[in-house]
Amino acid sequence: MIKLDSKIPGGKLSEKWMNHKFNMKVINPANKRKFDIIIVGSGLAGASAAATLGELGYKVKIFTFHDSTRRAHSIAAQGGINAAKNYQNDADSVYRLFYDTIKGGDFRGREANTWRLAEVSNNIIDQCVAQGVPFAREYGGTLANRSFGGAQVSRTFYARGETGQQLLLGAYSSMNRQVNLGNVEIFPRREFLDVVKVDGHARGIIARNLVTGELEKYASQAVVLATGGYMNVYFLSTNAMNSNATAAWRVHKKGAAFANPCYTQIHPTCLPVHGEDQSKLVLMSESLRNDGRIWVPKKAGDTRNPSEIPEEERDYYLERKYPAFGNLVPRDVASRNAKYVCDEGKGIGGGKAVYLDFSDAFNRIGKEGVKDKYGNLFDMYANITGVNPYEVPMQIYPAPHYAMGGLWVDYELMSTIPGMFVLGEANFSDHGANRLGASALMQGLSDGYFIIPYTMGNYLGTEKPEKVDVERSEFKEAQQNVEENINKILSINGKQTVDSIHKRLGHLLIDKVGMSRDEKGLKEVINQIRDLREEFWTDVKVVGDAKDINQTLERAGRVADFLELGELMAKDALNRNESCGAHFREEYQTEDGEALRNDEEYKYVAAWEYKKDGEWELYKEDLEFENVKLATRSYK
Amino acid sequence: MSEKNINLTLNIWRQESPEAKGYFEKFEKEISPDASILEVLDEINNRLEFEGKEPIAFESDCREGICGACGLVINGQPHGPLPKTATCQLHMRNFKDGDTLYIEPFRATAFKILKDLIVDRSGFDKIQVAGGFVSFNTGSAPDGNVILISKEMADQALDAAECIGCGACVAACKNSSAMLFVGAKVSQFALLPQGQPERYERVQAMVKVMDENLFGSCTNTYACEAECPKGISVLNIARMNRDYFMAKLKTGTNE
Incomplete structure (x- = not known):
């Protein structure tokens, strides 16, 4: 039995965070060093949390499965980071950023969290500039901005197409300073495999040393999870090869509710799949939609070269259906429509790809002009596909990209396990049913730099947890369970490789719990996933042992968890009898084929409590909208 | 995108542990020119796993050339023959049918080899x-x-x-x-x-x-x-x- 208490403070929306900061407990500087905090994950959220908690004087241990904390997948974010600075004098404000984010999330996010995100967005930019992050500048020396992802104001800060890299290196540098000062200790090449609870509170972790294979026990007075999203559940996604849900999932099975698992974002501008042996999908920044026009041949199965297809035989379907926003509609709308035209057989050569054509931009600003804006993306495309996009239109297709769902957290970012905090993409809190461009980096850093430093103090100051010893029975028991699980996987010695099962799971999910879902498909897929899980546990083959580097064993553990998460995603999608944001149920659409929300019955966060294998209990957190009017999104 | 497949001979460095003696293991492989070199290793590993043999240990993560996790010496050059290209961005269309490749870890006194192609940086x-x-x-x-x-x-x-x-x-x-x-x-x-x-x-x-x-x-x-x-x-x-x-x-x- 869990209790969902969102702890959203009362009062005016714009004063909630300020008041809450005042009302929270603070710990005096001399006492902070008496507290040990474990952070798992070293991306934007984890590294920024480590840096800031270290600065405050806490003793921090941070864990990553990478060889270096700098490799976390935040590094691959291209486009930029939003902030409500209004440097461009174009009527931006905290309110507008808040409203855009709530609306973009199709009114399925928390008002108070989203407001706070918009409120601290400006501090993030200042923080990063002070770290020496080389953001793009105007000739006069001020910070440059661009409009991004369909926003009607220019609020996105960027560093070429490498914003994530520069922000992560900034957080990494601040964290390194704390390592230098002795406040933060880094544990690389360690995989989190379980949380240890003492009297119901998170008090430590079990991690596997990926080089020696040893299971190690670590104790602390609080644990922070910043382990990213779960989109690799689809096998092919834009996530990095090692991104996984294991940490979040194991914590879920220990009592942390998992919220809105069916909210998964399929990003519209990715390179199409080229073959069965492909390992991952590559995202092209959606800034390309600012100048590229998306089209398919009007005739199904048209195999002519694009240059041979005359203008009148092309369907610029986004411009046709959404004249006001055209190619700049939100990600979910763009993706779904690409799927529809391809399902009708109008994809390029009858396959799964649509054109992203810059011919008009070439005529308007010249090839040089396009090169100035998108040169690195065009080079990347040419490198990967072997086709020159200055001569032949690009081909794109949607790919799984970002998980809005994640572990349920309250306003203080604490899960339903006391002492277990969840930051960044790993939590569910700020993006509702769909995330807007350039807001993932914002959330990761907001959580790490400006929220957890306050809320952690409140928890530690209220609970005053004692130090615990790793020789306690709770630690030994957790370690034993992890060991048994590993031995079980190694002992199956079946016939199927880990990847082949993962691929099959991916096919099932993208097909039935991807861009569009329906009751029949969801019911089917739940059974299919259960069968596949059964196959995994009876027929998977993992070579080698657990005594040294064994990457297959690492993957096997992650796939085992994906096989459970996939079922919950389908279950959540089946429960939600409405369409909202990235969750599109075929049965619930307007006459125009747009998402049809059901605010009366589904204006809630679906938080699932794990009972036993294949069984969950649903808890609902009602969403209250006091400051925005629930509107139907329209991009026509 | 894809042209016809090509056949390659790959000599890949194997080394069980930092102290063990390393050697080149030879693989003959038919591959798609659209595959990246890491996807070729994935395929070889899938086959090895299927046959019950230890797969080749190598590091990679983003596969978009930005995380810096991957890094192989290919025919004597770190990250292979293409300029300004990380290993994960090296596609097989840059090689010809019948080519022989030597794939090794980044070697340096400061980079201890942990296993096969993985080094400590x-x-x-x-x-x-x-x-x-x-x-x-x-x-x-x-x-x-x-x-x-x-x-x-x-x-x-x-x-x-x-x-x-x-x-x-x-x-x-x-x-x-x-x-x-x-x-x-x-x-x-x-x-x-x-x-x-x-x-x-x-x-x-x-x-x-x-x-x-x-x-x-x-x-x-x-x-x-x-x-x-x-x-x-x-x-x-x-x-x-x-x-x-x-x-x-x-x-x-x-x-």
Whole structure:
């Protein structure tokens, strides 16, 4: 039995965070060093949390499965980071950023969290500039901005197409300073495999040393999870090869509710799949939609070269259906429509790809002009596909990209396990049913730099947890369970490789719990996933042992968890009898084929409590909208 | 996109542990020209696993050329034959039917081989911990536009900051020098106003740890720049040397 208490403070929306900061407990500087905090994950959220908690004087241990904390997948974010600075004098404000984010999330996010995100967005930019992050500048020396992802104001800060890299290196540098000062200790090449609870509170972790294979026990007075999203559940996604849900999932099975698992974002501008042996999908920044026009041949199965297809035989379907926003509609709308035209057989050569054509931009600003804006993306495309996009239109297709769902957290970012905090993409809190461009980096850093430093103090100051010893029975028991699980996987010695099962799971999910879902498909897929899980546990083959580097064993553990998460995603999608944001149920659409929300019955966060294998209990957190009017999104 | 498949012979470095003796294992493979070289390794591994044999251990993560996790020496060149390309971005269409490839780990005294193609590059992190940061606490930053930075300076700082920390510079250098890496880090901060207060302490601290971690000296062969997947310029080494020299003058020590 869990209790969902969102702890959203009362009062005016714009004063909630300020008041809450005042009302929270603070710990005096001399006492902070008496507290040990474990952070798992070293991306934007984890590294920024480590840096800031270290600065405050806490003793921090941070864990990553990478060889270096700098490799976390935040590094691959291209486009930029939003902030409500209004440097461009174009009527931006905290309110507008808040409203855009709530609306973009199709009114399925928390008002108070989203407001706070918009409120601290400006501090993030200042923080990063002070770290020496080389953001793009105007000739006069001020910070440059661009409009991004369909926003009607220019609020996105960027560093070429490498914003994530520069922000992560900034957080990494601040964290390194704390390592230098002795406040933060880094544990690389360690995989989190379980949380240890003492009297119901998170008090430590079990991690596997990926080089020696040893299971190690670590104790602390609080644990922070910043382990990213779960989109690799689809096998092919834009996530990095090692991104996984294991940490979040194991914590879920220990009592942390998992919220809105069916909210998964399929990003519209990715390179199409080229073959069965492909390992991952590559995202092209959606800034390309600012100048590229998306089209398919009007005739199904048209195999002519694009240059041979005359203008009148092309369907610029986004411009046709959404004249006001055209190619700049939100990600979910763009993706779904690409799927529809391809399902009708109008994809390029009858396959799964649509054109992203810059011919008009070439005529308007010249090839040089396009090169100035998108040169690195065009080079990347040419490198990967072997086709020159200055001569032949690009081909794109949607790919799984970002998980809005994640572990349920309250306003203080604490899960339903006391002492277990969840930051960044790993939590569910700020993006509702769909995330807007350039807001993932914002959330990761907001959580790490400006929220957890306050809320952690409140928890530690209220609970005053004692130090615990790793020789306690709770630690030994957790370690034993992890060991048994590993031995079980190694002992199956079946016939199927880990990847082949993962691929099959991916096919099932993208097909039935991807861009569009329906009751029949969801019911089917739940059974299919259960069968596949059964196959995994009876027929998977993992070579080698657990005594040294064994990457297959690492993957096997992650796939085992994906096989459970996939079922919950389908279950959540089946429960939600409405369409909202990235969750599109075929049965619930307007006459125009747009998402049809059901605010009366589904204006809630679906938080699932794990009972036993294949069984969950649903808890609902009602969403209250006091400051925005629930509107139907329209991009026509 | 795809042309017809090609057949390759791959000789891949196998080494069970840091102490074990390594050797090349030979694989014959038919592959799609659209596959990346890491996807070829994936396929070989899938086959090995299916046959119950130990797959080849290698590191990779983003597969978009930005995380710096992957790094193989291919036919003698770190990250292979294409300029400004990380291993994961090397596609097989750059090879011909019948080609023979030799695939090895990044070799350097400072990079211990852990298993097969995986090496320990933690020396890079130690150098960063020594001084690769600006000392200020979260919350104390002034507005981002208070200090103006010319576009040219910001661009030059970003040119240096693009380093992905893969270690190709070290693997390419006959001295296993890390000076391109360290030079890039030092330069990023030296070029920006935020980096000025600690400029000279920083360069000394980072160079000291660089030397302690068994990275060699620079003898100006520029192999590092040639193999760098991000094209980081050796100008950064010159900047670092200048700052290091200035630091010694300012502090008057001979350490």
